[in-house]
Amino acid sequence: MKKLNQRAWLFVTPVLLLVAFNALIPMMTVVNYSVQETFGDNLFFWQGIDWFEQVLTSERFHKALGRQFLFTFLILIIEVPLGVAIALAMPRQGFWVPFCLVTMALPMLIPWNVVGAMWNIFTLPDIGLLGYFMNHTLGISYDMTQNPLAAWVTIVIMDVWHWTSLVVLLAYAGLVSIPNAYYQAAEIDGASNWAVFRYIQLPKMKTVLTIAILLRFMDSFNIYTEPFVLTGGGPGNSTTLLSIDLVKIALGQFDLGPAAAMSLIYFAITLLASWLFYTLMTMNDNKS
Amino acid sequence: MSLELKNVSKRVAGITHVKETSLTLETGHFNVLLGETGSGKTSLIKLMAGLDSLASGQIVLNGRDVSSLSAQKRNISLVHQFFVNYPHMSVFDNIASPLKVAGVAKSEIEGRVDEAAGLMKLKPFLNRKPHELSGGQQQRTALARAIVKESDAVFLDEPLANLDYKLREELRDQLPELFAGRGAVVVYATSEPEEALLLGGKTALMTDGKVVQFGPTADIYRKPRDLDAAKVFSNPPINVAQVTKQGERVVLNEKTSWTLPGDAASLADGRYTLAIRPHHVLPVETPDHSVRLSGHVLVTELSGSESSAHFEMNGQPWVSLSAGVHPYQVGEVHTFHLDPNHCFFFAPDGTLAA
Numbered sequence: 001m002k003k004l005n006q007r008a009w010l011f012v013t014p015v016l017l018l019v020a021f022n023a024l025i026p027m028m029t030v031v032n033y034s035v036q037e038t039f040g041d042n043l044f045f046w047q048g049i050d051w052f053e054q055v056l057t058s059e060r061f062h063k064a065l066g067r068q069f070l071f072t073f074l075i076l077i078i079e080v081p082l083g084v085a086i087a088l089a090m091p092r093q094g095f096w097v098p099f100c101l102v103t104m105a106l107p108m109l110i111p112w113n114v115v116g117a118m119w120n121i122f123t124l125p126d127i128g129l130l131g132y133f134m135n136h137t138l139g140i141s142y143d144m145t146q147n148p149l150a151a152w153v154t155i156v157i158m159d160v161w162h163w164t165s166l167v168v169l170l171a172y173a174g175l176v177s178i179p180n181a182y183y184q185a186a187e188i189d190g191a192s193n194w195a196v197f198r199y200i201q202l203p204k205m206k207t208v209l210t211i212a213i214l215l216r217f218m219d220s221f222n223i224y225t226e227p228f229v230l231t232g233g234g235p236g237n238s239t240t241l242l243s244i245d246l247v248k249i250a251l252g253q254f255d256l257g258p259a260a261a262m263s264l265i266y267f268a269i270t271l272l273a274s275w276l277f278y279t280l281m282t283m284n285d286n287k288s
Numbered sequence: 289m290s291l292e293l294k295n296v297s298k299r300v301a302g303i304t305h306v307k308e309t310s311l312t313l314e315t316g317h318f319n320v321l322l323g324e325t326g327s328g329k330t331s332l333i334k335l336m337a338g339l340d341s342l343a344s345g346q347i348v349l350n351g352r353d354v355s356s357l358s359a360q361k362r363n364i365s366l367v368h369q370f371f372v373n374y375p376h377m378s379v380f381d382n383i384a385s386p387l388k389v390a391g392v393a394k395s396e397i398e399g400r401v402d403e404a405a406g407l408m409k410l411k412p413f414l415n416r417k418p419h420e421l422s423g424g425q426q427q428r429t430a431l432a433r434a435i436v437k438e439s440d441a442v443f444l445d446e447p448l449a450n451l452d453y454k455l456r457e458e459l460r461d462q463l464p465e466l467f468a469g470r471g472a473v474v475v476y477a478t479s480e481p482e483e484a485l486l487l488g489g490k491t492a493l494m495t496d497g498k499v500v501q502f503g504p505t506a507d508i509y510r511k512p513r514d515l516d517a518a519k520v521f522s523n524p525p526i527n528v529a530q531v532t533k534q535g536e537r538v539v540l541n542e543k544t545s546w547t548l549p550g551d552a553a554s555l556a557d558g559r560y561t562l563a564i565r566p567h568h569v570l571p572v573e574t575p576d577h578s579v580r581l582s583g584h585v586l587v588t589e590l591s592g593s594e595s596s597a598h599f600e601m602n603g604q605p606w607v608s609l610s611a612g613v614h615p616y617q618v619g620e621v622h623t624f625h626l627d628p629n630h631c632f633f634f635a636p637d638g639t640l641a642a
Contacts, residue, residue, distance in 0.1 A: 185366065
């Protein structure tokens with residue numbers, strides 16, 4: 001029999017410890033809260049799956065989840081095509097390349113809460129540049145603190161402004177990695193611009209686009225800081241996305257049990273949706 | 289059919305990529321562009337294919353001036369060093385793509401793709417995607433695309449460079465018959481002298497963006513116009529040394545001199561540059577290899593059926609290439625034997641004297 005080399009533990013242990021402290025232990029704490037009723041002085045009472053039932057049947061959760069899916073859907077449907085279009089329009093060589101890349105990267109370098117604050121001030125009806133322009137110059141009533149539609153338009157545009165660059169940069173990286181030979185072959189065949197996009201650029205960008213879509217899905221599905229700073233979930237509950245609702249329950253109402261159960265459900269949905277996305281997008285590769 | 293280049297040149301951002309070049313390339317044989325990497329082969333092909341615009345000159349394909357026509361209107365095909373196929377089309381659709389764009393009827397497409405796939409031994413793979421093929425099969429697909437189109441000119445830009453040894457030999461043997469009788473002008477770029485010799489036809493030697501010599505391959509091999517041409521057409525690099533001709537003898541150094549054979553005897557006295565291909569410098573003496581060169585062996589290489597030795601004589605590097613396996617010892621003094629019948633002599637201006 002082959003002798004087992006126990007020294008392998010030496011190399012694996014640091015990672016195990018890191019993952020334990022980083023993910024497993026906090027996660028288990030949440031699991032712990034989710035099945036118990038918690039009182040002060042560390043008093044716990046077993047509740048079983050009551051909290052899960054409560055969350056899953058609550059109208060409030062359904063609405064927040066609905067808003068969350070709507071938000072993520074809008075983000076993906078706008079940012080992915082827009083990002084690809086911008087990447088296609090960017091120069092492939094020359095002086096403007098670094099200029100474009102830096103310009104594109106700038107929004108992503110700004111901290112999330114600063115983005116929220118910036119857009120908050122930007123859209124204020126009386127002093128914000130955009131808010132003032134819309135209300136006083138164009139005469140269009142636009143106040144995201146009063147009007148749910150205005151609030152939605154603002155958080156979507158804010159996210160598009162903040163994160164489309166990620167799709168652009170990934171798509172651009174995919175584009176520049178296509179050897180010139182492909183374009184030359186298409187030119188000799190007499191392929192149209194659309195054919196070049198459909199049969200060369202899109203297939204060659206597929207891997208990076210898969211990553212871009214996954215990242216944008218996860219980030220937009222878990223988004224918290226920017227809409228929280230911008231609208232605080234309002235007006236009313238119109239922009240209360242899942243994470244904002246979760247924080248309200250956990251820290252506002254201090255309902256640790258329901259909040260923990262909701263966290264786990266939230267996590268499961270994110271994981272499941274990511275897995276679905278990935279499987280669907282890579283299905284053709286594995287078929288044959 | 290013919291492809292004529294008239295004083296064609298190409299400059300990009302002030303740098304000359306192709307110097308003024310005139311060539312007449314004909315159908316019926318391979319036209320090989322032989323030169324090192326960076327010598328302008330690909331640039332010249334891009335000009336001929338219409339992928340780059342000319343700085344000056346004119347390109348005439350079958351009597352039609354195509355200088356200002358785009359690649360697509362010239363009716364040409366191009367096969368690259370990389371395996372370029374549409375990534376998620378099947379092999380069939382890849383081969384059919386130029387015909388589809390040209391609007392050929394569906395029934396005809398099937399027949400022509402079938403024929404091309406048969407020639408390239410791709411029939412079992414017609415439903416596969418390029419990434420499910422080996423490198424050789426991917427390049428066969430690209431070649432089939434070039435064949436199926438029935439173009440007036442076919443450009444093969446180092447098509448075998450990325451294939452492994454065996455596939456390269458196999459495909460290289462197949463290439464000439466593949467294009468025989470198709471009427472297209474075939475231009476084949478390569479950096480390997482061997483390929484030029486094997487594919488025959490005519491060869492254009494290129495260095496520094498210009499064609500230094502063009503003609504039937506064997507002629508160019510035997511009579512390089514100048515030292516540059518001789519250097520391009522030798523692998524390993526040709527041996528070069530300064531010699532002096534005095535009367536009937538040529539003097540390499542104090543110890544080494546020999547009587548000039550044949551035509552070379554009539555050269556005027558003076559300084560010449562001698563060039564001799566490595567396989568005319570052997571480690572053993574034969575009746576032909578009569579001139580002795582002794583030197584320290586620096587590096588030896590064994591490539592299956594051939595041995596090469598780099599040695600140094602009076603501070604001057606030499607290379608010997610011989611059939612079989614020779615047990616050289618690095619550092620030893622070994623005597624090599626040069627064949628005086630295969631020496632080129634170049635005049636001080638670089639042109640071939642004898």
